[in-house]
Amino acid sequence: MSTSAVEQNTDALRGAAIDPDRVVAVVGTGAMGQGIAQVALVAGHPVRLYDTLPGRVGEAAAAIGARLDRQVDKGRMTAADRDAARARLHPAAGLAELSDAALVVEAVVERLSVKQELFRELEGIVSDDCLLATNTSSLSVTAVAGALSRPGRFVGLHFFNPAPLLPLVEVVSGTATGADAARRALATVTAWGKTPVSCADLPGFIVNRIARPFYAEAFALLEDRVADPATLDAVLRESGGFRMGPFELTDLIGQDVNEAVTRSVWESFFRSPKFIPSLLQRRLVEAGSLGRKSGRGWYDYADGAERPRPHTAAPAAPPAYVVAEGELDPAPGLLELIAESGVTLRREPEDEGTRLILPSGGQLVPVDGQTAAEYRDVVYFDLALDYRAATRIALSAAPHTGERTLQEAVGLFQALGKKVSVIKDAPGMIVARTVAMMIDLATDAVAKGVATEEDIDTAMRLGVNYPVGPLEWNRKLPLGYAHELLESVDERVPGGRYAPGLALFLHTHASAPDGEGSDPDS
Numbered sequence: 444m445s446t447s448a449v450e451q452n453t454d455a456l457r458g459a460a461i462d463p464d465r466v467v468a469v470v471g472t473g474a475m476g477q478g479i480a481q482v483a484l485v486a487g488h489p490v491r492l493y494d495t496l497p498g499r500v501g502e503a504a505a506a507i508g509a510r511l512d513r514q515v516d517k518g519r520m521t522a523a524d525r526d527a528a529r530a531r532l533h534p535a536a537g538l539a540e541l542s543d544a545a546l547v548v549e550a551v552v553e554r555l556s557v558k559q560e561l562f563r564e565l566e567g568i569v570s571d572d573c574l575l576a577t578n579t580s581s582l583s584v585t586a587v588a589g590a591l592s593r594p595g596r597f598v599g600l601h602f603f604n605p606a607p608l609l610p611l612v613e614v615v616s617g618t619a620t621g622a623d624a625a626r627r628a629l630a631t632v633t634a635w636g637k638t639p640v641s642c643a644d645l646p647g648f649i650v651n652r653i654a655r656p657f658y659a660e661a662f663a664l665l666e667d668r669v670a671d672p673a674t675l676d677a678v679l680r681e682s683g684g685f686r687m688g689p690f691e692l693t694d695l696i697g698q699d700v701n702e703a704v705t706r707s708v709w710e711s712f713f714r715s716p717k718f719i720p721s722l723l724q725r726r727l728v729e730a731g732s733l734g735r736k737s738g739r740g741w742y743d744y745a746d747g748a749e750r751p752r753p754h755t756a757a758p759a760a761p762p763a764y765v766v767a768e769g770e771l772d773p774a775p776g777l778l779e780l781i782a783e784s785g786v787t788l789r790r791e792p793e794d795e796g797t798r799l800i801l802p803s804g805g806q807l808v809p810v811d812g813q814t815a816a817e818y819r820d821v822v823y824f825d826l827a828l829d830y831r832a833a834t835r836i837a838l839s840a841a842p843h844t845g846e847r848t849l850q851e852a853v854g855l856f857q858a859l860g861k862k863v864s865v866i867k868d869a870p871g872m873i874v875a876r877t878v879a880m881m882i883d884l885a886t887d888a889v890a891k892g893v894a895t896e897e898d899i900d901t902a903m904r905l906g907v908n909y910p911v912g913p914l915e916w917n918r919k920l921p922l923g924y925a926h927e928l929l930e931s932v933d934e935r936v937p938g939g940r941y942a943p944g945l946a947l948f949l950h951t952h953a954s955a956p957d958g959e960g961s962d963p964d965s
Contacts, residue, residue, distance in 0.1 A: 459630035463487035465545035472503035476550035478606025486635040493535040500534040559590035576600040581707040585617035595621035611905035640898035646711030650906040656880035661689040662721035677753035681835035683874040684828035684910035690741040694734035716939040756863040759854035769797030773809040805848025810875040812931025815841035822852040826875035835862040879925040885913040890946035
């Protein structure tokens with residue numbers, strides 16, 4: 444969207460926002476309820492806080508006050524603003540005290556029957572113009588609204604934890620949500636200083652749907668003993684550009700929480716192989732190894748426990764020269780890096796294929812979904828978000844790959860200033876397989892009307908801190924790369940998990956330059 448379009452959209456929403464003088468009510472005083480209440484308070488609203496458990500509202504109000512104190516200590520809020528916000532926070536003894544609310548946001552336990560009963564009761568209390576919203580992350584907004592006589596004013600407002608800090612809010616329209624309700628929700632969230640994205644009510648919404656491969660592919664690679672958790676985390680961070688690896692991130696989230704979301708999405712998609720949960724993660728949960736909160740997950744968090752280090756290859760001598768056949772399109776900038784490193788680079792045009800020929804006669808090939816075992820003397824190297832900025836590269840080789848070829852490949856990347864992790868031969872490797880799967884799910888989500896390309900990329904950057912959105916990454920890759928890679932992986936790992944979707948196929952061919960398609964009559 445252009446800057447002018449953004450400004451026009453913001454102007455259109457501004458008048459639809461709930462007035463700051465109107466009451467916002469929050470039902471549920473857990474971490475999410477407290478965070479949402481704090482956001483509304485800071486935005487200037489009077490806030491009514493309600494919980495069914497005795498004493499919880501008072502504890503929550505005290506916790507919110509303490510967080511506001513910390514904002515003052517950090518210079519992010521004045522003492523006067525804090526005092527005014529505290530004065531606007533009102534505990535409610537019963538739902539009847541929410542009758543004058545302009546917006547009620549629910550953040551109670553993730554059980555459909557509980558949420559439906561709550562909103563049935565609220566519907567008889569609040570005014571006709573009150574917007575009703577659920578913060579659910581796993582239930583259908585349509586199903587929750589199904590209990591209401593007027594579901595048109597019901598929306599999903601999915602904040603991310605911690606709500607005061609993370610900017611993203613998924614504004615979810617159920618099948619009965621009215622356009623005016625969605626517009627008011629978007630406008631209000633924008634007025635609160637958040638970045639809303641619009642999405643349809645399909646399982647996982649945007650983030651929890653498209654993020655699944657980030658975890659699932661790492662867990663599958665671990666199950667296949669391709670690499671250990673520390674190495675998989677390091678490659679995704681240092682080559683893929685992700686802020687945290689999937690093992691350390693799920694330890695932070697909680698293995699039980701992450702596994703429950705994965706299982707919910709899988710069940711909601713009728714147990715599609717694309718979302719199948721990890722048996723290894725299930726075993727962690729069964730063992731009570733839930734991550735940081737239990738002291739052990741994929742890693743040990745006990746006092747004095749040593750963090751495992753990623754596998755890093757020992758120093759190797761760089762090759763005297765390499766011969767580049769083709770332009771290495773999946774690895775932009777890599778040939779320039781080689782030329783700058785002092786390794787002699789010879790170029791030869793190549794009609795098909797793209798590879799580096801090493802002095803041993805072996806080949807160094809960008810990851811393409813095939814395996815080194817299929818060739819005589821090949822080493823594959825993984826995808827990087829930015830080959831110049833990457834500090835680590837993964838290589839894979841077959842047992843019969845020549846040792847000289849492998850060492851020359853290791854030495855070449857070390858000469859470029861990269862750490863090297865040698866992993867077991869695996870189709871699609873680590874970063875490429877993960878990113879291609881996310882691209883496939885993102886393209887499918889656009890085709891099914893879940894959200895726009897722009898909103899999907901925004902959601903993945905702001906909601907889970909990805910370096911770029913999956914559709915932006917797809918635009919950086921050669922045309923058809925993700926589709927072809929997944930086709931190759933699917934041939935080697937059958938079962939449907941890696942079969943690229945029709946949307947990715949059509950997206951690839953619709954983007955092809957004129958003349959590249961074949962004649963349908965030929």
